[in-house]
Amino acid sequence: MMENQSSNKAEILFSRQDRRKESAFQKTILLSALAVVVLFATIFLSLVLSSFPSIEAFGLSFFYSKTWDPVSKTFGSLPFLLGTLLTSFLALLICLPFSLAISVFIGEYFTKGLLSSFLKNVTELLAGIPSVIYGFWALFVLVPIVRNFETKLGVLPYGVGILTASLILSVMIVPYAASIGREVIALVPADIKEAAYALGATRREVITKVVLPYARSGITAGILLALGRALGETMAVTMVIGNSNILPHSLFSPGNTMASVIANEFTEATHRLHVSSLMEIGLLLFLVTAIINILGRYVIKKVSVEA
Amino acid sequence: MDRSRLTLRLLKDRVFKVIVIFLCFLSMVPLFLILSYIVKNGLASLNWEFFVEIPKPVGEKGGGIVNAIVGSFLLVIVASLPSIPLGIAAGVYLSEHRGGKVAYLGRLAADVLQGTPSIVIGIIAYLWIVVTMKGFSALSGGIALGIMMLPVIVRATEETLKLIPDALKEASLALGVPYYRTMLKVVLPASVSGITTGVLISIARVAGETAPLLFTAFGNAFMNWNIIKPVNALPLLIYNYATSPYPEWHRVAWGASCVLVGFVLALNLMVRIIVGRWKVQF
C-alpha cells in the first residue's frame, strides 16, 4: 500500500529515521514468521537424521516386525503401532457420544444461559487438567475398578492395560472432540432448521437429520483434533498401560504406545541402534500427528467457506 | 398423519433430549471425581512446611515441595522469554499477510507444532540442548516448553489482530502515523486482552507438562535457581511420587497435584476475567 506511493511522497511523509524503523519492523516480523517455519523444518530434519541408523538397519521391517529386543538389538515397532491405534480409536469411540451430546446441548438446546456456560466451563477445565494428574487418578481409582471387572470376566486381572489406557484417554479427549462441533452446530442457519420445523419435524429429527449432517465438517474437524491429541498423549497412558513390549492380543492385555515406549526407554537406551529406533518412532509420531493436523485444517477451511 | 407414528416420533424426541442431557451430565462426572479426589487427599498435606521445605529422603516424614514450585516457576520464565516476543511478532506478520508463501507456511508450521506430541518436543530438546550442553538443565526444559508455547501465542495473536477493525488502523495511517507505530501504539494495545489470554493459556498448558521434562530438566532433590543446572518441577515430582510405593510420597503427590491444579484453575479464571473486563469493544 504505502510502497506504491512515489518516493517523493515518502520523503515528505516520513523522516529517514522513521523509514529505518519501518523497515526494521517489517524485517522483524518477517523473520519471526520465518523462524516458526524454520523451527518446524529443523525439528523434522533432526528427527530424520537421528532415525537414519535405524532406517538403514531395518528398513520397512521396522513397521511390521513385532520383536522389540534390546538384547539382540532387533527393533520392530508393530507392538507400539498397534497399541497406539487401539487406544486412540477405542478412546475416540468411547468419547464420541459424550462429545456429540455436549455439542448438541450447547449448540442447540441451551445456547445461552447458566446451564450452557456451566457446561462450557466444565469442558474447558477438563481440557486444562494436566495429563500426569489424569494418570495419577487413573492409577488409584480406574485401575482397581478395571481389575474388579477383569476378575469377573475371568481375564488376567492386571487392572492396567489397553482398556484402562483407552478409558482415561477418552475422558481427556472429550473436550477436544466437542470443541469445534459445538460452534459449528450453533452456526447452522436458522432458515434451514425452520424449513424442517415447518414440515412438521420434531426437534430430534431436525437435529439428527438436518443440523448434524450440515455440521459434519466441523464435527469431523473436532474428531481429528481429538485423534491427534490421543495419538500423542504420553503421561496418563504410560502410567496405566502396563508397559509391555509384546504385541497386545486383547483389550485387557498390557501394551505400549509409541509415546509411552519413548518415555520409558529414552533416557537409558545405551546402544546407538536403540536410540535411533526410538527416534524413528518419534519421527513417525511427528508425521502422523502432522498429517492429522493438516487434514483437520483442510476440513476447517471447508467449514469456514460453507459458513 | 397416523396417530401412533406421531406418538412414536414425539417419544423419540423426548428420549433423545433426555439421553443428550444424561450424557452431558455423565461427561462432567470425571472432572468432579478427579478434583474431589485430589482435594480430599491432598488438602491434608498443604501446610506451611509443604511450601518452604525441600523433600526428605525416602521413608522419612515431613518435607515439602518448594524446589518443585521454584523449578516450575523457573521453567515457565525460561520458556516465556523467547516465545512471547517471537510469538507476538510472528502473529503480527500472519495477521497482516493473509496470502503469500511465508504466511501460509507460517500458519502451517504453527498448527503442526501445536499438534506435535510433547514427548517428541522433549526428545528434540534433548538432542539440541542437553547433548550440546552436555548436561541437563532448566534451560533445556524451558526451551522445550517454549517451543510448545510458541504456536499458541502465534495463533492467539493472529486471531486477535484479525478481529481489530481495519478502520482503526486506517484512521491512524490517515493521520500520518507510520505503519510500524500504528501497529505498535494503536493496534497491539487494542489487542492486549486477546494476546494476554493467549499467553496465559499457553502457560497453563505447559505448566502441567511432564513428558518434555523427562529428558531435559532431569529433576533435583535440592533447591536450584541456576538455569544451567537440573531442576525439579511439579509435574515431574507428581509423576515420580505417584508411581512409587511409599504412602508418604503419595500424600505429597496429592498435595502437589492440588497446587498444580489450583494454579491451572487460577490461570483459567484470570483468562475469564480479562476477557470480561479488558476486552476492547468495537
Add this chain to the structure above:
Amino acid sequence: MFHAQSRARTVDLLGGGATFPYPLYSKMFYVYWKATGIKVNYQPIGSGGGQRQIITRTVDFGGSDAFMSDDALAKAPAEILHIPTCLGAVVVTYHLPGRPELKFTRSLIADIFLGKITRWNDKRIGEINPDIKLPEMDILVVHRSDGSGTTFVFTDYLSKVNEEWDTRVGRGKAVNWPTGVGAKGNPGVTGLIKHLPGAIGYVELGYALLERMPVALLQNRAGRFIRPNSASTSVAANIPLPVDTRISLTDTLSPDGYPVSSFTWILAYKEQAYRKRSMEKAKELAKLLWWMTHEGQQYAESLYYAPLPDEAVRKAEELIKSISYDGKPILE
C-alpha cells in the same frame, strides 16, 4: 576430614542411575549435605540411564548395579571406574492374602517368569510349600519397563539356573519379557505389586521390606533355600574380588549366600580433568566416594542393604586413590 559448615563456595555434584540403591543414596546424600553443605543431586533413572549418562558425560557420576561390559567400556571416551558402594539383594516379592513366605526352586522361579506356570495353586508351587494354603488366583508377573541393573542381576541369575531362560530371553538391563506388565523403577514395580493381588515381581530387598511385603526364599547353588537379608547378602560376597570389582555375585558358590545378591557401583571417570571440570569438583567427588565407602556404610543396614565387606572396601580405596586430575592422584 570435614567441618560442619563449609559453605565458603559449595560445589554440587550430579548423579543419575540405579533405583536399586536409591533409598540408601537419598539418605546418604541428605546426611552428607547437612554435614558438608555439598549438594549431591542423584536422580533414579535406572542403571541403563546411569551408564548412558556417564558415557555422554552429562552427569558427574552414574549409578548402576549392572557393571558395564568390556564392549561398553571400550566404547567409552575414557577409562571408567566401578566403585562399589554397598550390597543389595534382588528379591522376589508378591501380593497374596496372608503374606505367606514362599520357597521357590531354581526351575520354578524361571518357569513363573517364563509364563509357564500361571496359577498360584499350581501343583509344583504346592510341592515345595506344603504347609501353605495357596489361593486360586492367577499369577501376574511384573517386571521393569526401563533399563535396569536390577533386571540385569535377576536375569543373570535366571540365565545361570535355567537353560530355557538363557536361550530364549537372556540377560540384560532390558530384555524381551515373555509375559507380564512393566513398571518404572524399583519403586514402580513395588507400587504396582502392592496394587495388584496375585502379582509377583523382583525388586531390591529394601523396597519390599520398607513396604512390609513378603519375600521369597530362593534356592541357591548348594540347594538350600535362603532368606534374603543383610547377613545372607554379605555372605554371598565372600569370594575373591577382581581389582576392578566388576563381578557378578549371582548363583554364588557360598553355601549360605543368597543367590541373587549384587554389588551396586558408582561409575566415574578415572581421569577427572575432562571437559573443563574443576579440580575442586574432582576433589569433592573423590571425597564423596571415600565418605560413601566408609562413614556412609553405617546407614546401609537399617535400610536393608548390606555394608561392604572389608575386602571390597580395600579394593574401593585403591580405586578411589587412583582417581586423578591431570595425571596427579587427588587423594593421598
